[in-house]
Amino acid sequence: MLGLPSCKEVTEQSSQLLDEQLSGWPKFKLRLHLMMCDRCRRYQQQMRLTSATIRYWMKGKPMPEKVKQRILERLESEGDCHH
Numbered sequence: 228m229l230g231l232p233s234c235k236e237v238t239e240q241s242s243q244l245l246d247e248q249l250s251g252w253p254k255f256k257l258r259l260h261l262m263m264c265d266r267c268r269r270y271q272q273q274m275r276l277t278s279a280t281i282r283y284w285m286k287g288k289p290m291p292e293k294v295k296q297r298i299l300e301r302l303e304s305e306g307d308c309h310h
Contacts, residue, residue, distance in 0.1 A: 231260045237267045241274045276301060 232240065237260050243249045244257055261268050280298060283290065 231256050231263075234260075234264060234267055237261065237264070238270055241271055244271070245274055245278055273302070 237257060240249060240253075240257055244254065249257060261271055276298060280290075283294075
C-alpha cells in the first residue's frame with residue numbers, strides 16, 4: 228500500500244513536522260496518517276500547543292491567566308492519550 232508510518236514513527240517525526248523539516252512524500256504520508264488516526268492527531272495538537280507556549284515564554288512575556296487555564300484544561304482533557 229502506501230507504507231504509512233506507524234503511530235510510533237508519527238510521534239518520532241512530529242517535531243520535524245512542526246519545525247518544517249519534513250517535505251515531499253514523507254510529509255504527505257505523515258499527514259495522511261494524521262487524517263486517519265485520532266490519537267496521533269491529538270498528540271500532534273499537544274505538540275503544537277507546547278511549542279507555541281515555549282515560544283511565548285521565551286519572549287519573556289508573562290502568560291495571561293486565561294491562556295494558562297486553557298492550556299491546563301486542554302492537557303487534562305487529552306491526558307488519556309498515550310503512545
